[in-house]
Amino acid sequence: MDTSPDSCLDTRTDPGVLRETAREPSQALDPKSPVARFGADAPLPMDSGVMLAPFQIAYQTAGRLNADRSNAVLICHALTGDQHFAHTHPVTGKPGWWETLVGPGKPVDTDRFFVVCSNVIGSCMGSTGPASLNPETGRPYGLDFPLVTIRDMVRAQAMLLDHLGIGDLFLCIGGSMGGMQVLQWAALYPERVFAAMPIATGARHSAQNIAFHEVGRQAIMADPAWADGRYLEAGTRPAKGLGVARMGAHITYLSEAALHRKFGRRFQAGSAPTFSFNADFQIESYLRHQGLSFVERFDANAYLYLTRAMDYFDLAEDHGGVLANAFRGTKTRFCAMSFTSDWLFPTADSRAIVHALNAASAPVAFVEVESDKGHDAFLLDEPAMFSAAKGFIDAAARARGL
Amino acid sequence: MDTSPDSCLDTRTDPGVLRETAREPSQALDPKSPVARFGADAPLPMDSGVMLAPFQIAYQTAGRLNADRSNAVLICHALTGDQHFAHTHPVTGKPGWWETLVGPGKPVDTDRFFVVCSNVIGSCMGSTGPASLNPETGRPYGLDFPLVTIRDMVRAQAMLLDHLGIGDLFLCIGGSMGGMQVLQWAALYPERVFAAMPIATGARHSAQNIAFHEVGRQAIMADPAWADGRYLEAGTRPAKGLGVARMGAHITYLSEAALHRKFGRRFQAGSAPTFSFNADFQIESYLRHQGLSFVERFDANAYLYLTRAMDYFDLAEDHGGVLANAFRGTKTRFCAMSFTSDWLFPTADSRAIVHALNAASAPVAFVEVESDKGHDAFLLDEPAMFSAAKGFIDAAARARGL
Incomplete structure (x- = not known):
């Protein structure tokens, strides 16, 4: 496993990514993020049956990991998002996509927490995906890249956290496809997630x-x-x-x-x-x-x-058709959040998650935020979202002794 | 004005349409409908300022016009509909698109009423549109065809009715874009419309x-x-x-x-x-x-x-920004209808129409049909729609002395 540095652990840059730039237009989009590289000794086991190797995960961090490594937050990005949650985007020049929620003094407070966000496997901002070179052919994978699932994304994130020396997460948080990853984290690695905030998401993708x-x-x-x-x-x-x-x-x-x-x-x-x-x-x-x-x-x-x-995601189906089975015995505390005008992941989808968590006897709060901004509300200036998130996160931090 | 026959008035076929078939692939789709042809002496005045000539309107009818010509019904079709409302479609071989509502003994009873439906101007089932030959160039119009509005469609329909010897309509009925035409008929030719049923439609197209x-x-x-x-x-x-x-x-x-x-x-x-x-x-x-x-x-x-x-349609905008102005002094009786699960033209759109009609002191009934079938419900087997339509139409027929 060849690894590249994280800003709080090391400041070495990885020229490998820069070299690939000229040959991989889409990966050239982000020469700035550190990457964790995994070789033949550490393949990614994928739901399709493929053992992907080598592969790499690009990521960004903010804040500092505390001494007992108990203050890590994983942010999971949405479909067209990336790891630049709180940094100027290298392509667009725009502010980080979640600077509304994450930063010094914000609900996800980078003065208190060590925040990690990685580009999902299959994407194009530095993590391995269909635009990456297929080592077997020397050409970009294209459609030869194996199909990716939400669970594959989460497995790759877990390997990244191992690499960064982070055992368990204080908080796993994300909206939309990011929320799917949060649910999958809680189902797959319950012992590694202290608190979880799935936002504007569903436990399965609807027919529509x-x-x-x-x-x-x-x-x-x-x-x-x-x-x-x-x-x-x-x-x-x-x-x-x-x-x-x-x-x-x-x-x-x-x-x-x-x-x-x-x-x-x-x-x-x-x-x-x-x-x-x-x-x-x-x-x-x-x-x-x-x-x-x-x-x-x-x-x-x-x-x-x-x-x-996202289409393939159906957490109940993975657990005998009963969503509650995905969470039985969990000690993770949850806060699900939806927005009244979100018709892509309507409140009913969040309710289904909350019902399942209740059936699994998990501690769960549910917040439906009044907003006319639709699905994208989770990315926007929504004071009601911020105050609810801050309340949940502060209470969890107290329970965690942070 | 060169005219072709209607089934109840004449049985001559129009070879002109058939001749054009080989050169106009899209019009070749329907060699069976009678057409009314309008020459240089009867151009269509269009909202864009263009005086379109020559042009033709293809149509279909069912039932018989009574002696005092008081039982005519105009059906207005939707975006991708056509004149084959109650006849087997010449291309798809499927039943007429509104056989659920129109036919012998149906709410729009072809044993009692003379029903006309014409292909809208700008479409491709026999009426002049962008696939028609531009007489100035000898080539298909393509984007040289003038932009069409809902009002242009209605003007062309009025010319067709004149041609068929129909002064006023007992009923004007249609769903979606057809409903827009119904509203436009009532606003433009109020004296020619005894009863109007705009279904699953709006007085303007929304931003979404x-x-x-x-x-x-x-x-x-x-x-x-x-x-x-x-x-x-x-x-x-x-x-x-x-x-x-x-x-x-x-x-x-x-x-x-x-x-x-x-x-x-x-x-x-x-x-x-x-x-x-x-x-x-x-x-x-x-x-x-x-x-x-x-x-x-x-x-x-x-x-x-x-x-x-459809995008351009905004009936209020055409009347000083006040929708009620479109209907002031009207004697037309209305029945607006919406479907609970229609999110393309939600009930709120129909309510806005009903409010304006009330403000204009027009007689108006409003029916919101409980259905989970969405916008297309107006084309489907919806008993509540049929019974409401039958009630409204029967009462109007009595008032009309039919």
């Missing part, structure tokens, strides 16, 4: 959500530039297909109310329709921008793989 | 609905086979783009509950994931089928035009 993902995948695969997944070698990029996929998905992250408030039926310039297929309406222009900017920072095949991982 | 349409349009225009709208001349067809557009739209026609009931998370074959991008889930296979079959019966440019017409 699978349907939306399938439309996005078909949009990508319909793009001739996708080249059966071999676009990196072909020197092309399925930008249009990926853009369309992102546009469609983006609608599901918002809400009718938020779209009405932000855009309504307002026209772009002036107040009259142009009687053309130009982006007359502000909402059209906004969506096109979302599609275009996404293409700059994300790999199309990674999008296929991660949407598939 | 515009957003979904824009994704579909971008999917079509991203397809290289679309060829900037000149695919008919190029001998190509943007089948993938149009298929993706249809897949995405189709999700919005259903509901989470209906998808869960019909498909849930069931796998296609056996009960295990294949760890691939095959259509593992039944919902994926179903959606792909929807995309493929749609491409067989619809023209991609027509889809662009008709989605745009």
